[in-house]
Amino acid sequence: MARTGRPREFDREQTLERALELFWSRGYGATSIQDLVDALAVERGSLYGAFGDKRRFYLEAVRLYWEVYERHLIAALDTSPLLPALREILTHPVRLDELVSDVGVPQGCLVGNTTAELVPQDGEATEIVTRSYRRFTGIVADALRRAQAAKEVTDGARPEAQAQMLLYLVQGLSLVSRAGLDRTAALAAVDAAVDGLRA
């Protein structure tokens, strides 16, 4: 059965991506529907029709953000030796800053920002965020397990603990970077952590 009725005039996926950028750079509370209407060139009613209310819109953007990041993460860590790739992943916020340092800068990690702003008051946000963190540590721990077996990474700690440590590190880096990034210091800090993992 084909879809009847007037067809949507904007690209839903593309609009979601642009909304994601706006939410990313300004945060949930500081982004008004009016801001979205202006930036996306889609009228209020259409946004409500396509995405539900503001909260659902935002949560869908966060889910998309994580999906993209997770794909990137899995692809990047499927390699040996692991540590250079890990360093690459961990310094991602630094490179983000280099790329977009002029206007409408998306800053930090959207999952982290959501943690700060919506959790724990919002149950659904908490679920998304918790799940994202669990996936990150799962993927990283798997990679570390392989690297421990290959004697590249120290087995002085369990891979899960090391992965959790790296989650904290990258979230901390993302967050602190919002306030201004000293690239040299950031890279040195990541190196210090990665060196601590070396067998």
Next chain:
Amino acid sequence: MARTGRPREFDREQTLERALELFWSRGYGATSIQDLVDALAVERGSLYGAFGDKRRFYLEAVRLYWEVYERHLIAALDTSPLLPALREILTHPVRLDELVSDVGVPQGCLVGNTTAELVPQDGEATEIVTRSYRRFTGIVADALRRAQAAKEVTDGARPEAQAQMLLYLVQGLSLVSRAGLDRTAALAAVDAAVDGLRA
């Protein structure tokens, strides 16, 4: 010259502390003046008279938060061996969670929360936050320098880099903890990082 006029009926310092807790647990945006009026039992006009507008009120609370934390940090790290004390500092968010896990839970680090919510849109907030981070790394780097000299900590990285790494770690832990804390995993992660510093 003594102060004339009707005396203030509430304790400014104590009120600021209670406001700090409210801001800490709910965030800046989600805490309305009405919330403060209700929780502090001080009328709107009096709050405005004593603290200026909401933003100034909040920023003063953040400053107070950091002052207290910094005193605590300096005192805790003035010891040898350093690593156990460092572990204590880094796991502070975990113990915070244990203490107040029932109601009105302050969550994460107020400086970190401010970074996520107000930075970089607010210049004054950015200053406070940046300064706090710089002080943290300064104090921790000094301690690490001593511990490197005492052969307790590896000199495989500069103390500044190690301190920056620890800032990221503790900020990440604070943030991620908001979404629910697995104490075992958190402690293991901190241990993994601290072990990486060992000489």
Next chain:
DNA sequence: CGACTTCTTGAACGGCCAGTCAAGAAGTCG
């Protein structure tokens, strides 16, 4: 006491916000 200052109280204000809705437009289907 009376002048002066500061604090208290709570009503009032304008603005912005998320969300709704009615009227019309643009398609599909028979």
Next chain:
DNA sequence: CGACTTCTTGACTGGCCGTTCAAGAAGTCG
């Protein structure tokens, strides 16, 4: 074409928000 469905547009609504302010209360000072 005419019935039907979905999308578009933008005016509108009700509510909460931060902030102000006028009137009165509670002190000090001479």
